[in-house]
Amino acid sequence: MTGIDFHFNMPDKVGYACRLLRKAVSSKGARVVVVAETPVLDAIDLALWQFSAVDFIAHCRADAEPAVLARSPVVLAASCGAPLPHQQVVVNLGAQVPTGFERFERLVDIVSNDEDERQSARARWRHYADRGYAITRHDLAGSRP
Numbered sequence: 001m002t003g004i005d006f007h008f009n010m011p012d013k014v015g016y017a018c019r020l021l022r023k024a025v026s027s028k029g030a031r032v033v034v035v036a037e038t039p040v041l042d043a044i045d046l047a048l049w050q051f052s053a054v055d056f057i058a059h060c061r062a063d064a065e066p067a068v069l070a071r072s073p074v075v076l077a078a079s080c081g082a083p084l085p086h087q088q089v090v091v092n093l094g095a096q097v098p099t100g101f102e103r104f105e106r107l108v109d110i111v112s113n114d115e116d117e118r119q120s121a122r123a124r125w126r127h128y129a130d131r132g133y134a135i136t137r138h139d140l141a142g143s144r145p
Contacts, residue, residue: 002102004133008111008121009141013093014043016140017110018051024089025057025073031086033062033075033104036093041076044093048074080104095120097127113141 010016017034024030034044041061048057060068062077062084069075070085080090081099090104095117101107111121128135 003106004128004135005108007138009113011113013110013112014047018047021057022055030089031073032089033077033080033086034091035080035098040093097124
């Protein structure tokens, strides 16, 4: 069964997602699909190119050539419902439950401190909990200086 982690109270979702992706790919060798609406995917794409000169995180869009998809540790997608080469980790930056998330070993749901976003995250939490998924919460409010 897919492991679910909620990381919430994050003021900068894009920056946090980049740091999470760097850690997942560099130190753990994870293969990750990032799911979000197009404007957020655009912001992640740009941020990954600018993130670090020494820690480049190879990534591509879900509509890339199959050979590129297979070699990229991070795939940016509007949905994880379509066939994708990775099924290890899905990072949800969107407002909806990602279609097909149950094919992945792990789902990381990143939630900002915006009240509307927190409301949609509560609905996603209930969706997972009602189906018997174990959820681990990471409240990031206490981890910032």
